[in-house]
Amino acid sequence: MKHVWKFLALLCCLGLLGGCGEELPPVQTVEPVQLSSQPQSTEEARKDSATEALESAGETADASQTYGSDEETVRTEEGSDGLPAEDNRQGNPKVTLVMVGDILLHTPVAKGAKKEDGSYDFNHLFAHVTDRIQAADLRLVNQEVIIGGAGLGVSGYPAFNAPYELGDALHSAGFNVILHATNHALDKGKQGLLNCLAFWQEHYPEKAILGIHGSADDSEEIYVYEQDGIRIAILNYTYGTNGIPLPDDMPYAVDLLREKKIVKDLQAAEELADFTVVCPHWGTEYTLEQTKAQKKWARLFVENGADLILGTHPHVIEPVAIWQQDENGVWTETVADAADSTLLTSGGFTADGQATDALPGDTAAQDVRACVPVFYSLGNFVNWTSGKGDGVANRMVGGMAHVTIAKQENGRVSVTEWSVEPLVSHVEQGFGNVTVYPLSQYSPELAAQNEIRSQDGNFSYEYCTELVRNVFGLSIAQEHEN
Numbered sequence: 001m002k003h004v005w006k007f008l009a010l011l012c013c014l015g016l017l018g019g020c021g022e023e024l025p026p027v028q029t030v031e032p033v034q035l036s037s038q039p040q041s042t043e044e045a046r047k048d049s050a051t052e053a054l055e056s057a058g059e060t061a062d063a064s065q066t067y068g069s070d071e072e073t074v075r076t077e078e079g080s081d082g083l084p085a086e087d088n089r090q091g092n093p094k095v096t097l098v099m100v101g102d103i104l105l106h107t108p109v110a111k112g113a114k115k116e117d118g119s120y121d122f123n124h125l126f127a128h129v130t131d132r133i134q135a136a137d138l139r140l141v142n143q144e145v146i147i148g149g150a151g152l153g154v155s156g157y158p159a160f161n162a163p164y165e166l167g168d169a170l171h172s173a174g175f176n177v178i179l180h181a182t183n184h185a186l187d188k189g190k191q192g193l194l195n196c197l198a199f200w201q202e203h204y205p206e207k208a209i210l211g212i213h214g215s216a217d218d219s220e221e222i223y224v225y226e227q228d229g230i231r232i233a234i235l236n237y238t239y240g241t242n243g244i245p246l247p248d249d250m251p252y253a254v255d256l257l258r259e260k261k262i263v264k265d266l267q268a269a270e271e272l273a274d275f276t277v278v279c280p281h282w283g284t285e286y287t288l289e290q291t292k293a294q295k296k297w298a299r300l301f302v303e304n305g306a307d308l309i310l311g312t313h314p315h316v317i318e319p320v321a322i323w324q325q326d327e328n329g330v331w332t333e334t335v336a337d338a339a340d341s342t343l344l345t346s347g348g349f350t351a352d353g354q355a356t357d358a359l360p361g362d363t364a365a366q367d368v369r370a371c372v373p374v375f376y377s378l379g380n381f382v383n384w385t386s387g388k389g390d391g392v393a394n395r396m397v398g399g400m401a402h403v404t405i406a407k408q409e410n411g412r413v414s415v416t417e418w419s420v421e422p423l424v425s426h427v428e429q430g431f432g433n434v435t436v437y438p439l440s441q442y443s444p445e446l447a448a449q450n451e452i453r454s455q456d457g458n459f460s461y462e463y464c465t466e467l468v469r470n471v472f473g474l475s476i477a478q479e480h481e482n
Helices: 009-015 042-057 107-111 130-134 164-173 189-203 259-272 292-303 392-396 444-449 461-471 474-480
Strands: 073-078 094-103 138-142 177-179 208-210 221-227 230-238 275-281 308-310 317-325 331-335 371-378 380-382 397-407 413-427 434-438
Touching: 094 130, 094 230, 094 371, 130 164, 138 230, 138 275, 164 189, 189 208, 208 221, 208 230, 221 259, 230 259, 230 397, 259 275, 259 292, 275 292, 292 308, 292 317, 292 331, 292 371, 308 397, 317 397, 317 413, 317 461, 371 397, 371 413, 380 413, 380 434, 392 397, 392 413, 392 461, 397 461, 413 444, 413 461, 413 474, 444 461
Parallel strands: 073 221, 094 138, 094 380, 138 177, 177 208, 230 275, 275 308, 308 371
Antiparallel strands: 094 397, 221 230, 317 331, 317 371, 397 413, 413 434
């Protein structure tokens, strides 16, 4: 992040922001969500305790591997892969970005995509959101499970593996950045990871495959997307790999949340790019609020140059917050009030992410502040857990992040608009009957047909909208209710 301290507001106000079980100013915090939470089994509780310990430790990985060194290489992609980038000649250059959460291939999801000839077709998963995905320049997806191919056996929880046809569907949907740093990256061991990398390289070499690596050289590269003179670095990390050790001969295979590595990567990204996105796989499963460990990592990211943070792993949605830097360089977090649609930040954005010229106090003398939006968890994009009971319904609601990144007249690149669009995972038996709807296209009638109701009777259209209202805030819920 190229911090600039003393601007007049007239020049730059608009530049500121404003596991996988089956299954801003006084600081405001989200009120406890009065919705069901899934009781954890002993196994889940043990795993989440271990997760928090790993996240808090931060330095437990082998730090001998060099990252972000003077010899750091950069992998650059210009524009988009065959889909037209927006023409920005009439205004300041900008890049639009979308991201969705976890693609979880539970057994019923795979079964609903299997054709009579034994092959698979997953295009129906994305049918109702493809237009939204393809409208953006940067299109990110958290590919939760490894795509190791049917030869290794298609499998669900706890050791996931997807057939290659899932990769074909991700391509058809329009994603051009695939995030693979998840706790399931090694579910099929070294071979699953290598198969996945080989598939992408052979069939879709133009895509950015982040978070996993087949060579030490590749692990030292920083991916940078370039469009209209804007350079955006994207980094992807996971807290761990479910206790499966990295291959002895591939200690670089998966990018892990380790402080020394992250700081070096962010320093390298600062030199290579105008803007840095960090995509961490973090947090505690089924928790509707960010954890202390997530806040710790968010602080590390923003203090070392991250401009946007897009999180995954909890399998439920979590709040969007703004980390803001004051005139003394101190970073603080502000979370949207779930009860109203008042200003989310004091520095230029409303609760639904729209840029505003308003700054508190004497705007003519107001110091410009750096602001970083943090989407703590986008939840699941698609899943059909086998879990039963209260809290399962929470896993059926996800979010699609929409972000506009623009170069201002002063040359600074920053977020100028953001929003989050609620999504609903709709599941029914039969081929092609598992899909994802924007909440704005969902209905009480569809919700009544969602077979997740047999696993959690709380699920309904009203439940989904109330969950969004409590976690993302009133204005987001009102904007996207049907």
